[in-house]
Each structure stands twice: as C-alpha cells, then as structure tokens.
Amino acid sequence: MKNTERWVLCVGSSFSAVPIYFILKKYGFKVAVCGNEKNDPCHQYADKSFFIDYSDEDELLKLVQEEKFEYIVPTCNDSAYVSSAKVAHIAGYPGFDNPENVSILHTKNEFRAFTEKFNIDAPKSVRLNLKFPRDNIGLDYPLIVKPVNVSGGRGVSKVENEKDLTSSLETAASFSDTDTIVIEEFKEGTLHSHSAFVKDGKLFTDFFVDEFCTVYPWQVNCSNYPSNISESTRNLVRKNIEKLVETLEIVDGLLHIQFILDKNGKDVWLVECMRRAPGDLYGKLIERATGFDYFDAYVRPFIGKELNQPYSKKKEKFYGRHTISVSKPVVYFSFVNNLPAKNLETVMLKNSGMMLGVAPFDKLAIVFSEFDEGSSLFQTTPHMDKFITINTME
Numbered sequence: 001m002k003n004t005e006r007w008v009l010c011v012g013s014s015f016s017a018v019p020i021y022f023i024l025k026k027y028g029f030k031v032a033v034c035g036n037e038k039n040d041p042c043h044q045y046a047d048k049s050f051f052i053d054y055s056d057e058d059e060l061l062k063l064v065q066e067e068k069f070e071y072i073v074p075t076c077n078d079s080a081y082v083s084s085a086k087v088a089h090i091a092g093y094p095g096f097d098n099p100e101n102v103s104i105l106h107t108k109n110e111f112r113a114f115t116e117k118f119n120i121d122a123p124k125s126v127r128l129n130l131k132f133p134r135d136n137i138g139l140d141y142p143l144i145v146k147p148v149n150v151s152g153g154r155g156v157s158k159v160e161n162e163k164d165l166t167s168s169l170e171t172a173a174s175f176s177d178t179d180t181i182v183i184e185e186f187k188e189g190t191l192h193s194h195s196a197f198v199k200d201g202k203l204f205t206d207f208f209v210d211e212f213c214t215v216y217p218w219q220v221n222c223s224n225y226p227s228n229i230s231e232s233t234r235n236l237v238r239k240n241i242e243k244l245v246e247t248l249e250i251v252d253g254l255l256h257i258q259f260i261l262d263k264n265g266k267d268v269w270l271v272e273c274m275r276r277a278p279g280d281l282y283g284k285l286i287e288r289a290t291g292f293d294y295f296d297a298y299v300r301p302f303i304g305k306e307l308n309q310p311y312s313k314k315k316e317k318f319y320g321r322h323t324i325s326v327s328k329p330v331v332y333f334s335f336v337n338n339l340p341a342k343n344l345e346t347v348m349l350k351n352s353g354m355m356l357g358v359a360p361f362d363k364l365a366i367v368f369s370e371f372d373e374g375s376s377l378f379q380t381t382p383h384m385d386k387f388i389t390i391n392t393m394e
Contacts, residue, residue, distance in 0.1 A: 005030045007047075008303065009064065011054050011084045012075025013040035015349060016279045019295040020075055021045055026296075027303060029070075034063065055079035057086045064091055071095075073302040074276055078151050081276035082106050095302035097275065101248050105273050108182045109148040115270060118247050120240050122270045123260075125184035130173055142186040145169060147176035151272075152279075153218030153360045158186060187269050189260040191220070192227060193278070194237050195286065196255050197297050197307055198245055204252075205297070205311040207286050208234055211258070212382045216359035221323040223282075224381040225289040226316055226374070233261055236268050250275075253301040280323050281347065281366055288368055289319040318371040322384040325359035332356045332364060336389040340380060341369035356390075364390070 006029050010021050013035030021042050024031045033046035036053050043049045050067075054060045060083050064072060072093050074084040081102075088096040096102070104110045115122035123144075126137050145168040147155040155175030157168040165183075172181045191213065196206035208227035211220040227234075237259055245255065258272040277283060283294035292311045300307055324335065332350050347366040350356055356364050367388075371377040380387070 007032060007067065007069050008071045008073060009034060009067070009069040010042060010046075010073055010075060011035075011060070012077060012080040013037060013042040013046075013049075014076065014279075015041045015347065016077075016277070016281060017042050017075035018045070019281070019283060020073060020277065020299060023295050023299045024073065024303070027299075029303075032067065032069065034060070054083050057083045060084070061087045061090060071303045073299055076277045076279040078106055078149070078274065078276065081274070093302070094304050095251065095253055097248070097250050101250060102275075104248065105250075105275055107148050108146055108272075109180050111273055112182055112184065118243065120243060120270060121236075121268050123184040123187050125182055128169070128181045128183055130169065130179045130181060137183055139183060139185050143168075144184050144186050145172050146182045146184070147172045148178055148180050148182055150175045151274075153213075153216060156218040158217070187260045187262065187271075189262040189269075191258065191260055192229060193223075193256065193258050193282075194241065195278070195282070195294075196238075196241055196257075197253065198250060198255050199252050199307045201245060201249065203238060203242060203245070204307050205292070205309075206238070207290070207292075207311070208237075209282075209285065210378075210381065212384075214383070214385045215325045215327055219325075219360040220280075221325055221359070222320070222381050222384040223285060223322075224318070224320045224377050225285050226318070228374070228378050229261060230265065233265065233268065240268070240270060244273075251301065252307060254298050280363075281321070281368075284368065285319055285321040288370070289317045318374055318377040320369045320371065320377055320381045320384060322367045322369070322388070324364040324367065324385070324388055324390070325362065326356055326364070326390065327358055329358055330356050330390060330392045331394065332390060333393040334391045335364065336391070337367060337387065338389070339367070339369045339384065339387045340376065341371050343370040344368070 008029040010033045013033050030047045032048040033042045034050040074081040085096040085102040104114050109127040112125045143159040155172045159168045191211045193209045197204045210227045212222040260269045277298050286294045345368045
C-alpha cells in the first residue's frame with residue numbers, strides 16, 4: 001500500500017456494515033473490507049477486499065500485521081467485534097475495551113455473573129457446564145435457555161417444566177462452541193433497547209427503542225422510535241448502565257443493551273449487552289427519526305476521534321423498522337407493503353426467485369416507515385408483519 005494513502009480495515013462485509021463503510025470513506029480513508037462472503041455488499045464498494053474468516057482472530061491478526069492498516073473498525077456482529085478487539089489489544093488500535101471487559105460484555109455467562117456480582121438488574125440465572133452432572137438448578141419455571149456466545153436468538157428456547165429442560169440444553173449446545181449454557185428465569189414484559197454513547201465514563205447521548213418479535217420469538221423484527229416507555233423507566237435503565245460503565249471503566253463509544261420492562265412498568269431486567277453496532281440497520285432507524293448521525297458516532301472512537309455531537313432533542317419524527325422474515329421457507333417472487341405510513345423505504349436483501357429461509361437464519365428485506373403521530377406508530381409497530389404480503393407464485 002502506498003505511504004500517502006490512509007488505509008482502514010472494515011471487519012465485516014454484510015449490508016448492515018454499509019453505513020459504516022461510507023462513514024469511513026467520508027473521512028478520506030481507503031477502505032479495505034474483510035469477510036468470506038464474496039457477494040456481500042461491502043465487497044462491491046471496497047477499495048480492496050480480503051476474503052477471510054474474520055472470526056478466526058489469528059487469521060485477522062495476520063492480515064492486519066501484513067497490511068499495516070492505520071485503524072480497524074468492527075461492524076455489526078459479535079464475531080467481528082470480539083475478533084477485532086483481540087487483535088486491537090495486540091496491535092494497539094484505539095476504541096476497544098480490554099480483553100476482560102470484552103469477554104464480560106459479549107458472552108452471556110460472564111455478563112450474567114457480572115450483573116449478579118454488582119447488583120445490576122437482570123434475570124436470575126445459572127451457568128451450566130454440560131460436562132458435569134446437573135443438580136437442581138434452583139430457578140423458578142418457566143426458564144429461558146441460551147447459548148453463551150450466539151446472537152440473533154439462535155439456539156434459544158423457553159422451557160415450561162423440568163422434563164423439557166434436557167432437550168433445550170441440547171438445542172443450545174448445538175449452536176455453541178463451548179460447553180457452557182445460560183439458564184435464566186423467564187420474565188414477562190415488553191422488550192426494548194437502549195443505545196448509549198459513552199464519553200469520559202459518562203452517558204454522552206442515548207436513545208430508547210421499542211422492540212417486538214412476531215415471527216421468531218427470540219429475534220426482533222419490528223421496532224419503533226421514539227419509545228413509548230416513561231421517563232422514570234428510562235432513568236432506571238440509565239442508572240443500571242451508569243453503574244456498569246463506572247464499574248468496568250469502559251472506553252468511549254457505543255454501549256447497546258436490550259432490556260425487559262415488567263408488565264406493571266416498575267422493574268427492568270437487562271438481557272443482552274454489546275459494544276458493536278446492532279444489526280438490521282438499527283442505526284438508520286435512529287438517524288431517520290432524530291437526525292443524529294448514529295454511525296458517525298459509532299465509528300469515531302475507532303479512528304482516534306472524540307465523540308462530538310451530543311443529541312439535542314428537537315422535533316423528532318415517528319419511525320418504524322420492520323425486518324421481513326418467514327416461519328416457513330418459500331421461493332420469494334414479490335411482496336406487497338400495506339403499512340399505513342409514508343416515506344417508505346425498502347432495503348432488499350433477496351432477488352425475485354430466490355429461496356427465503358426461516359427466521360432467525362434468513363430475511364427478505366428491511367422496511368423503514370414514517371408515521372404522522374405517535375399513536376399510529378405505537379399501534380402499528382407490534383403488528384408490522386401483518387401489513388406485508390409475500391407472493392410466491394406457487
């Protein structure tokens with residue numbers, strides 16, 4: 001590479017990474033992209049492509065050492081972030097936490113142990129090693145069983161009684177590369193997310209989103225901004241996050257969590273945590289509704305720049321996001337969108353005639369939609385899939 005050119009490596013190549021790629025181009029970088037799917041969108045834009053499995057940290061480290069990139073930026077999946085963080089620790093790149101914090105925040109068993117130790121609101125849980133005999137787990141049914149290092153709801157199941165626990169453990173284990181499984185008490189309530197940007201150990205700017213899982217029960221496919229939750233709930237979540245930030249002394253940048261709000265609106269439980277950008281163009285939902293440059297804020301710490309744009313709440317727009325997916329495989333031909341909204345934008349992920357697999361392993365498109373008022377947004381979002389008709393020509 002020429003010495004006069006500034007090269008950065010974008011770790012990840014999917015459609016969710018495209019906004020990150022173009023933020024890097026905005027800053028004048030030559031952008032190399034790595035990822036082993038040659039047809040992924042970012043490879044079509046890239047100044048240079050490396051078709052490697054970036055989840056293999058040794059392979060990623062070798063690439064970084066050979067090419068001598070000025071910066072590396074992870075994209076929107078756990079493998080991209082965790083591998084990048086390990087490489088960054090060795091090579092000295094900015095924007096990443098220390099390895100211990102990365103492990104705590106991105107593996108479910110360690111995150112649950114952390115929340116218990118420091119009294120952060122989260123479901124009661126146990127971490128079970130499948131190599132050892134199982135005693136009475138000491139939790140109240142129903143339960144949720146999860147692999148410790150898999151995202152997107154894969155391998156997750158709800159267990160109503162003890163006789164069904166073994167099969168759920170086997171399912172979770174089939175999706176994991178470890179022998180540890182997380183079992184936690186099922187909490188009844190509504191699902192939400194909190195995207196906070198941390199600066200100097202404090203919450204710099206944050207956003208709340210309402211989320212719904214209407215096709216596959218453990219994968220979000222409908223969401224809206226602004227959130228319909230109360231200010232007291234927001235402050236309770238912030239209190240938990242501030243404690244997390246202070247305890248771990250995390251570096252500047254994004255901290256994204258999912259939480260459950262109990263049906264009485266009084267208690268919250270943190271259920272997922274990450275420092276990578278969430279997928280399915282989550283940041284674009286925030287950008288369309290608020291005007292805040294979400295992906296710019298995400299990228300800045302990784303390229304040695306300070307966060308510089310606290311969100312000043314002005315007149316927000318009412319926006320929904322729907323990821324179109326199915327519970328049974330079909331050969332997709334076309335779809336009809338009857339959402340009662342305006343400014344509809346569709347990001348297609350499949351071509352006509354392609355097989356559309358089941359959620360959470362596949363998706364057809366992502367639809368953004370603007371509503372005139374909050375009441376129509378909040379009424380429509382939990383049922384967005386009902387306004388989409390997929391035609392198969394069969």
